[in-house]
Amino acid sequence: MTQALLDAVARYANAHADPDGVAVTPVPGLTLIRASRPSALQYAISKPLVALVVQGQKRVTAGSDVFDFGAGDSLVITADVPTVSQITEASVGRPYFSLVLDLDQALLTELSVEMKLTRVADAAPVRTEPTDTEVADAAQRLLHLLERPASIPVLHKQLLREMHYWLLAGRHGSAIRRLGWSDSNIQRIAKAVALLRADFDQPLPVEKLAAVAGMSVSSFHQHFRRVTSLSPLQFQKQLRLIEARRRMFAEGASASTAAYDVGYESVPQFTREYRRMFGMPPVRDVSAARMSA
Structure with a gap:
């Protein structure tokens, strides 16, 4: 991982990150993450994406698989799977920085045809590998556009295309390739x-x-x-619980309001399922988070 890429991520993230450390960019699907201390556990059902860590360390758990990775590594998620993540190494002096790019399945399909890629067997939906030099280089040039906003509408598509090409051609190619088959x-x-x-x-x-x-x-x-x-019902249930938790933490919604807003008809049922997923009932979970903050 080059110092130039770290500097580019740090400049934009330091200037634009919100209180949660998320810096949304004008480039579609591109987000930068900044953290100045280790984080609490974060629950999500992630979309297909690639995350390049440029400083610090992170841990992601998917089912029984645990992935510890850091600067110079990339995480690839190739399916909508539930994950629990935590930034494990970050400080004020050396913040955690990463670049996250949503994988464009239509673009992967187009490139797979042009590259004449053959079908491969299903791979694990979550994996980590050292970041390919070509991927890091394309990412750095993509970030360079952020400092010249007028260039983004003209140039970002070709750089996103290049980055997807190098991902398909590199270490993560066998895992990402299956996203490119339109009839899969x-x-x-x-x-x-x-x-x-x-x-x-x-x-x-x-x-x-x-x-x-x-x-x-x-x-x-x-x-x-x-x-x-997951089953479809379990998938929907986790989406509801994750969104309810976000509303309580970020918007200050009460447990009952959050439960009804995400589709629950029974607060006791919501409380039971919330505790089963997050380890404690909603009111205590929110209180613990506030005390930690």
């Missing part, structure tokens, strides 16, 4: 996941989700669990 089960399941993300607070019969994916109900259940590690 991953892309079919992705259509149902998009609906679940958009309407997570609404009742969504599995028959409707299967129809969106173009599968029978039994086939849909099987492939949905294989891709996401």
